[in-house]
Amino acid sequence: MSRLDRAAYERSELDWNRLRRYAEKVARETRAPRRTRQVVERSERVRQVKSGPFGLFTREETYTVDVPRTETDAFWVLQSRSWHKLEHGRGNQPDEDQRAFYAYCLTVKGGLVVRLTSETEVFFKGALTFWDKKTSEQPMTADDVMLFDFEAERYYQEKGRFTIETDRDPDRKRLKHHAKGVGLSLALKRLHQS
Numbered sequence: 001m002s003r004l005d006r007a008a009y010e011r012s013e014l015d016w017n018r019l020r021r022y023a024e025k026v027a028r029e030t031r032a033p034r035r036t037r038q039v040v041e042r043s044e045r046v047r048q049v050k051s052g053p054f055g056l057f058t059r060e061e062t063y064t065v066d067v068p069r070t071e072t073d074a075f076w077v078l079q080s081r082s083w084h085k086l087e088h089g090r091g092n093q094p095d096e097d098q099r100a101f102y103a104y105c106l107t108v109k110g111g112l113v114v115r116l117t118s119e120t121e122v123f124f125k126g127a128l129t130f131w132d133k134k135t136s137e138q139p140m141t142a143d144d145v146m147l148f149d150f151e152a153e154r155y156y157q158e159k160g161r162f163t164i165e166t167d168r169d170p171d172r173k174r175l176k177h178h179a180k181g182v183g184l185s186l187a188l189k190r191l192h193q194s
Contacts, residue, residue: 004175009149012179014142020190021182024110032194034108040066043074075105075113078187081152083166090161094124102168104144106191112140138169148183149176 044063049061083100103115115137122130150170157164177183 003107004178006175009175009178010179014145014180016142019112019145019184019188020110023106023112025147026192027106027108027110029075030192030194032076032191034076036070037067037073038068039071040068043067075103075107075115077103078184079104079148080189081147081166084164086163088161093120094129097121099121100168104140104147106188113137113143114140114144123150138176142180145181145184146170147179148172148187150183151176170178 003072037189043066044062044064046060046062048058051057051059081102083102085096085098087096087098089095097120099119101117103117105113105115115135117133117135120130120132121128147189150172151174152167153169153171153174155164155166155169177186
């Protein structure tokens with residue numbers, strides 16, 4: 001493989017219109033299945049129960065039922081990256097575990113979005129005392145699109161009480177494609193052909 005010219009890559013223009021049109025086409029035409037998951041919904045129901053002497057009276061009784069169902073995502077994941085930080089507490093301080101998962105997605109309507117799921121867990125003396133999970137979604141930016149054009153930079157550091165591990169950022173020294181947006185275009189093409 002010939003060496004890619006970084007200067008030519010930097011001079012290239014990101015063609016948003018072409019990428020958006022292609023994303024819409026892929027969303028319409030792909031036969032690739034979307035991810036599904038089992039979800040349990042708790043439902044309250046009411047039933048009539050006979051009571052009293054000889055069952056002469058009826059009363060209403062409320063009870064709960066767990067109803068399983070399958071939920072299908074409204075997107076396909078084109079690429080995912082992550083970030084993880086673990087902090088060991090000193091003395092009576094709790095341990096804290098933070099994670100962020102970045103999913104670069106194509107929606108069923110053809111939109112290009114980044115879904116960020118962040119989790120925080122706090123452990124005090126080994127027992128889980130706090131847990132928080134948030135998910136947000138935002139449109140892809142030019143920087144997000146260019147992540148597809150570079151290899152992921154793997155980073156791991158363990159220093160004192162802290163451990164950080166990530167592949168979230170691009171390795172700017174390891175270019176994979178000759179022009180801006182080609183990596184995303186190829187990811188869309190793989191989805192379209194699957």
